[in-house]
Amino acid sequence: MHQEFLMGNEAIAMGAIAAGVNLVAGYPGTPSTEVLETVAKRRPQDTYVEWSINEKTAMEVGAGAAYTGARVMVTMKQVGLNVATDPLMSLEYIGVKGGMVVLVADDPGPISSQTEQDTRHFSRFSKLPCFEPSTVQEAYEMVQDAFEYSEKYRTPVFLRSTTRVSHGYASINVKDEGEYKHNKPEGFIKDTKRWVIFPKLSYQAHINIEARNVELSKDFSSYPKNLLLNVEGSEFPKKGIATGGFNYTYVSEALKSLGDVRLLKVSTPHPFPEELAVKFLTGLDEVICIEELDPVIERELIYIAGKYQLPVKVYGKLTLDVKNSGENTLDSVMGNLTKFLGVKPPENAALTEADMAEMPELPVRPPVLCAGCPHRASFYAVKQAMKGKKTLFAGDIGCYTMGNAMPLDMVDTCLCMGAGLGIAQGVDHIEPDTSCFAFVGDSTFFAAAIPGVINAVYNQADMTLIVLDNSTTAMTGHQPHPGTGQTMMGDVVNKVSIEKILKGIGLEFVETVNPLDYKKSVETVKGAAALPGVKAIIFKSPCIAIVKFDKSLSVDHEKCINCRKCIREIGCPALVIRDDKVVIDDSLCTGCGLCSQICPVGAIGGDHHE
Amino acid sequence: MSKNIVLCGVGGQGTILASKLISGAAMNKGIPVKSAETIGMAQRGGSVFSHLRLGDDVDCPMIASGSADIIIGFEPGETVRMLPYLKKGGQVIVSSRPVMPVTAALAGSNYNGSEMLDYIRNKVEKVIVIDTEKACKELGSAKIVNLLLLGAAVNSGALGLDDEDIRKVIRTKIPERFHELNFKALEYAKKCSH
Numbered sequence: 001m002h003q004e005f006l007m008g009n010e011a012i013a014m015g016a017i018a019a020g021v022n023l024v025a026g027y028p029g030t031p032s033t034e035v036l037e038t039v040a041k042r043r044p045q046d047t048y049v050e051w052s053i054n055e056k057t058a059m060e061v062g063a064g065a066a067y068t069g070a071r072v073m074v075t076m077k078q079v080g081l082n083v084a085t086d087p088l089m090s091l092e093y094i095g096v097k098g099g100m101v102v103l104v105a106d107d108p109g110p111i112s113s114q115t116e117q118d119t120r121h122f123s124r125f126s127k128l129p130c131f132e133p134s135t136v137q138e139a140y141e142m143v144q145d146a147f148e149y150s151e152k153y154r155t156p157v158f159l160r161s162t163t164r165v166s167h168g169y170a171s172i173n174v175k176d177e178g179e180y181k182h183n184k185p186e187g188f189i190k191d192t193k194r195w196v197i198f199p200k201l202s203y204q205a206h207i208n209i210e211a212r213n214v215e216l217s218k219d220f221s222s223y224p225k226n227l228l229l230n231v232e233g234s235e236f237p238k239k240g241i242a243t244g245g246f247n248y249t250y251v252s253e254a255l256k257s258l259g260d261v262r263l264l265k266v267s268t269p270h271p272f273p274e275e276l277a278v279k280f281l282t283g284l285d286e287v288i289c290i291e292e293l294d295p296v297i298e299r300e301l302i303y304i305a306g307k308y309q310l311p312v313k314v315y316g317k318l319t320l321d322v323k324n325s326g327e328n329t330l331d332s333v334m335g336n337l338t339k340f341l342g343v344k345p346p347e348n349a350a351l352t353e354a355d356m357a358e359m360p361e362l363p364v365r366p367p368v369l370c371a372g373c374p375h376r377a378s379f380y381a382v383k384q385a386m387k388g389k390k391t392l393f394a395g396d397i398g399c400y401t402m403g404n405a406m407p408l409d410m411v412d413t414c415l416c417m418g419a420g421l422g423i424a425q426g427v428d429h430i431e432p433d434t435s436c437f438a439f440v441g442d443s444t445f446f447a448a449a450i451p452g453v454i455n456a457v458y459n460q461a462d463m464t465l466i467v468l469d470n471s472t473t474a475m476t477g478h479q480p481h482p483g484t485g486q487t488m489m490g491d492v493v494n495k496v497s498i499e500k501i502l503k504g505i506g507l508e509f510v511e512t513v514n515p516l517d518y519k520k521s522v523e524t525v526k527g528a529a530a531l532p533g534v535k536a537i538i539f540k541s542p543c544i545a546i547v548k549f550d551k552s553l554s555v556d557h558e559k560c561i562n563c564r565k566c567i568r569e570i571g572c573p574a575l576v577i578r579d580d581k582v583v584i585d586d587s588l589c590t591g592c593g594l595c596s597q598i599c600p601v602g603a604i605g606g607d608h609h610e
Numbered sequence: 611m612s613k614n615i616v617l618c619g620v621g622g623q624g625t626i627l628a629s630k631l632i633s634g635a636a637m638n639k640g641i642p643v644k645s646a647e648t649i650g651m652a653q654r655g656g657s658v659f660s661h662l663r664l665g666d667d668v669d670c671p672m673i674a675s676g677s678a679d680i681i682i683g684f685e686p687g688e689t690v691r692m693l694p695y696l697k698k699g700g701q702v703i704v705s706s707r708p709v710m711p712v713t714a715a716l717a718g719s720n721y722n723g724s725e726m727l728d729y730i731r732n733k734v735e736k737v738i739v740i741d742t743e744k745a746c747k748e749l750g751s752a753k754i755v756n757l758l759l760l761g762a763a764v765n766s767g768a769l770g771l772d773d774e775d776i777r778k779v780i781r782t783k784i785p786e787r788f789h790e791l792n793f794k795a796l797e798y799a800k801k802c803s804h
Contacts (some may be wrong), residue, residue, distance in 0.1 A: 005637055030650040054616065112650030135669075136644075152642050168671040169645040171637055227801060249670035256667075302778055330674040349676025350696040360725045363687040365711045367654040402654065406716060475651070506728050576710045586753045 001173050005557055007163045008136045012103060013038035014174055015143035017047070020181035022070035022098070024049045025058035027447065028476035030112040031166040034104035036075045037432050037479075040488045044180070049488050053212035053481050054417075054447040055080035059087040066156070068184035069194060071147055075103045078117050079416065083448075090197050092126050093205040096105055096334045098185060099147035100156040102128075105166045108292040108327040114397070114416060118293035119160045123270040127209050132160040132268045133225075134248040136170035136275050142267070144226060149219075153212055160269075162292060163327075164246045213271045214456040220268040221275035221398035224449030227265040228280050234260050236341055238285040242277075244269060249292045250333040257346045258337055272300040281310045289316035292328050315340065323414045330405070362605055369402045371574035372549070372590030374541035375468050376514050379403045379410040380570055380594065381521035381539075382466060384435060386529060391435045394420035396449075399475045399543075400468050407571045411439070418448025425452075425461040430610060436463040443473035443481040445498055450505075456534045457506050465536040470543040478546055502536045509535035516541055518597040544590050551606060553596060555582055561602035563565050564594040566604065612665030613770050614673045619684025620709045621653040628756040629660040629681065634779040635771050636664045643673035656710070657688055662772065680768040682759050685709050686723035689730060701768035702734050703759050705742040739804050745795070754795040758769045761772045762797025773800075 006014065013035050014146065016024065026036040026044075028051065039048045048065075052058035055076040062074040076084060088102070104122075107113040123130035131146045133139035143159055146605050150157045165239075193201070198435035200313075220226055238258070243251045256259060264280040266273065268320040281287065281304065290299040298316035305312050316325040322336050339347045369376045382393070393402055395411030404411035413423050420438040428436045440449045445467055456463055473479040480486040501561035502510045509531055513524050521539070528535040564582060567575045572595060573587035584595075584604070615632060626647060632644040647660040650735045661673045675694050683689025683704040686761055688700055696702065708723030731737055742755045763769050773796065781790050 003637075005633060005643060039702075102696045164646055164672065167646065167649050169633065169647075170642070170671065171633075171642050171644075253670040253674070270762045282737075330672050331669060334674060347676065348697050349694060350700050350734060351693055352678075356694065358729070358733075359690060359693075360729055362691050363711045363721055364713050365656050365714065367621070367656040368712050370654060371621075399654070405712070520761075550727050564718075571716060573712050577718070578716055580720070 001179075002176060002385055003171050004138060004174050005169060005171045006140070006174070007034055008139050008161060008168050009034035010038045011136045011140040011172060012159065014042065015140040016040060016073045016101065016181050017044065018175045019099070020071055020183035021047060021073050022183055022185060023047070024073045024075065025052045025061045026075030027052055027055045027058055027080055028479045029105075030476055031081050031107055031163040032075050032077045032161075033101065033476045034166070036488070039073075043457070051481065051488050053482060055084035056087060059091070061083040063087060063091050063096070066098045066100040068098065068188045071183045072098060073088045073209070074100070075104055077113065078104055078106045078119055079115055080104070081114060081122060082117060083417070088156070090211065091125055092128055094197055096150065096156055096193060097154065098183065100306040100469055101143060101146045101159050102156055103161065104161045105161045105163070107162065107163050107292060108486060111163055111327070116293055118296065119158060120269040120296040121294055123158050127213060128156055128158055129153070130160050130268060132245045132267055133165055133518045134245055134265065134267070136165065136168055138173040138225065138267075140174060140315070141552060144407060145225070153216065160245070162246050169274065174192040194340045196287050196402070204489055217271035217274050220271060222274065223268060223274040225267040226273045226276055227263070227267070228276055229263040229265070231260040231262055234262065236261050238283075239341060240280060240284045241290060241337070242262065242266065242280070242285045242287055242301060243290040244297055247293065247328055247333065248290055250330050251290050251337070253330060254334045254337050258343055261341065264331055269296050273527045274304055277304050278300060278308055278310070281305055281312050283306075284312050286313045286315065288321065288336060288341070289314065290322060290328070290336060291316070291331055295324070308373055317345050317426065328427070337506040342583045344399070346369070349566050366493060367402055368405050368571070368573055369399065371546055371572050371585075371588040372544040372592040373399070374470055374539065374543070374592070375400045375403060376517035376570055376572065377518065377521065377541070377592065377594045378407065378466065378468055378539040379408045380516060382449055382519060382525050383408065383410055385522045385525035386435060389435050389529075390433060390436065394423040394427075394436070394438045394446050396420040396438070396440045398444055400439055400441055403439070407568055418452055421449050421452025421456065421465070421545065424463045425456050425459065428461050428463055432462070435609040437466055439461060439466045439468060441474075442467060442469040442471065442483050442498065443479070446482050446496070450501065453502065453507075454505055454533065460510050461534060462532055463534055465534065466538060467538040469498060469538050471540075472543050472546050474543045474545065477551035478543065496598060498538055507536050509532055510538070512538040512540050514541050515539040516594060518594060549590040551591040552584060552586040553591050553604050553606040554584050556603045556605060557581060559601050561601055561603070563600065566599055569598055570594060613663070613680070614678045615662040615664070615769065616673060616681045616692050617660040618663065618681065619658060619686045620688060621656050621658045623647070623684045623709070624753075624756040625658055625684055629662055629782065630759050631760060631776060631779050632662055632769065632771070634783055638778060639771075639775060641786040642666055642668065644668050648651070653687060655688070655767040657691060659692060659727040669739050680763060680766070682763050684755060684759065686726035687721070687732070687755045690726045693730070693733070696734065699735070700728055701766050702730055702739050702741065703762045703766065704730060705755060705759060706739050707743045736766070738766060738802070740799065745798055745802070749791065749794055749798060751791055755790060757792045757795035758799045761796035762802060764802050
């Protein structure tokens with residue numbers, strides 16, 4: 001054992017390595033991304049790791065490996081699980097030979113996601129067991145437990161994390177390399193009765209799953225990380241608190257100043273540790289459930305109280321005593337508990353309520369495209385080319401979702417990865433006079449957009465596809481993808497060409513343009529929009545975070561007429577107003593040259609980045 | 611010893627490195643560390659924070675209102691946003707350089723942070739304002755804002771870490787070619803703190 005300062009996601013990765021994981025596959029998504037990246041960085045030589053093109057593929061790659069007896073981890077964010085649902089729901093019936101942990105990171109808030117879905121529900125729905133750690137140390141240990149349970153019950157298991165566990169850091173105890181497990185896969189053994197799903201097999205498997213989950217619920221009642229803290233001589237002998245995951249740390253922190261209360265910490269939300277919960281509820285009059293996203297623990301406790309006829313009131317999200325959406329905080333939990341226990345919260349803040357009322361209006365900072373981001377130039381070119389026309393700009397998931405911000409205002413719709421293609425077609429079929437565009441990034445193109453393009457060609461839609469190709473997966477921290485020619489194993493491979501794919505599907509108009517060439521970009525868009533059928537423009541220019549720039553531009557104040565067209569039109573964070581003049585913040589400017597191309601008096605110059 | 615530290619600023623300003631240096635320095639002394647920070651969409655020019663908790667008796671990496679021993683603010687407005695976390699008698703270190711949001715530039719606003727600094731000075735007793743713009747010019751690098759603020763924080767005594775603790779962690783975590791510049795920034799910050 002030794003100590004390391006690790007992020008929760010790094011701890012999950014190191015736990016999987018210590019458990020002898022043989023293969024890890026996943027698709028990037030905040031807050032899950034660092035798990036796979038850490039495995040890639042720290043893996044023993046014989047561990048295979050890949051960014052798959054999407055979560056469905058990752059799940060299938062994982063299933064195949066687990067059929068051989070390999071230990072497998074598949075990683076994704078919560079909405080990624082929606083993409084992987086099809087293989088996973090069937091895999092539930094087939095089961096696995098090697099341990100398989102499906103790491104899903106939920107995002108209460110949501111901070112960087114499009115939904116607040118709760119993977120604990122998914123676990124109930126799929127009947128697959130779910131583990132949920134509270135701390136970085138527990139995440140490290142629990143992933144190893146999860147592999148053991150997965151093999152014992154021959155089923156994939158979820159490890160559900162949330163943002164604050166995944167992105168929290170702590171100094172934790174980790175195993176030395178000599179203590180790692182080593183798993184040697186037996187290999188795939190042909191057995192159609194086991195690996196080929198048929199209705200008869202599914203029926204039999206369903207019977208087994210139901211029986212297994214009853215057994216698992218008993219097993220989990222004695223799982224040491226499901227914790228029942230009974231308190232002798234509590235000031236509140238008839239009250240109890242039930243919690244789980246990261247919220248356990250809020251509760252235990254709050255109780256330091258509020259006093260001891262009987263507490264149930266649920267680390268396996270499904271199958272629920274029923275016997276342990278009965279012990280917890282017995283003798284209590286009132287219970288409050290502190291959890292994030294959905295009232296999963298709360299509903300289980302209400303069910304158990306009913307089943308065993310326990311006279312206990314259960315408070316939580318369903319009774320509106322705990323907020324039923326968004327993220328909890330230490331303050332919100334403190335508020336819930338002081339109300340529940342009928343005590344006063346500790347007061348020690350520097351600011352009084354009167355001070356807070358005097359606080360000046362704070363600057364509003366929505367996330368924006370970086371200074372020099374090529375997406376800004378692409379959006380601006382399309383906007384200018386289509387000025388005055390009836391248009392639909394269907395956006396997608398990635399950095400370029402931020403093209404919605406003023407003044408660009410170029411994202412009319414955004415739903416889920418790859419959806420922009422379908423949405424553009426749907427609008428086109430109902431409103432043929434609207435010029436429909438779908439914007440998609442390079443990684444999203446490979447992950448989710450190709451079927452949409454084929455659908456458009458086959459079903460005779462009129463639309464223009466704009467591929468914003470910045471040669472990386474920018475939003476999640478610059479992961480490689482099929483178009484970059486690099487893999488997570490460090491291999492250099494043939495790049496998959498977006499242009500060739502589009503031409504192969506049958507598109508006749510496929511143009512690749514540098515969006516930082518403003519005039520040419522506008523002309524190309526105008527040309528494409530005028531043609532019928534499915535057209536594509538690939539705006540190709542690298543993400544500013546993966547290339548170096550050494551020259552920034554500046555405003556010549558002799559020439560500048562202070563019209564502020566640059567600021568009004570493109571909203572680049574490097575263009576700021578100081579002493580009532582437009583200046584360029586040289587710590588941000590990359591010299592992309594977009595502003596200099598739209599300045600009506602040629603006042604912005606310097607060395608361009610070419 | 612138990613210390614609650616808030617670092618805050620605008621995505622891209624380098625709050626994360628400063629947070630890593632403090633945790634590294636604490637860990638070198640055998641002090642357990644827990645921390646939480648903003649990762650994701652907000653890193654693109656949004657408001658970002660790190661919560662950092664040093665000490666044995668810590669369960670949660672997040673800090674409650676009114677319990678921060680020190681706020682290290684990389685931007686005046688963002689520092690005001692985090693002030694509710696400060697405990698009575700807590701220390702504030704703040705860079706005077708404002709970062710104008712695109713929304714303010716669009717609205718033609720003249721946001722320059724001075725209103726924010728006035729509010730902080732008015733409401734908080736222990737405040738050290740560092741003119742990081744001037745300091746960066748004098749030291750010839752725009753990349754040392756975090757070291758300037760860190761130096762002032764160490765010097766205030768509110769971190770419970772000393773100058774040598776930070777120097778030690780710089781030597782192990784930052785490439786050697788930056789050491790001299792970083793040490794200069796620490797020295798410079800000391801002068802500003804008096």
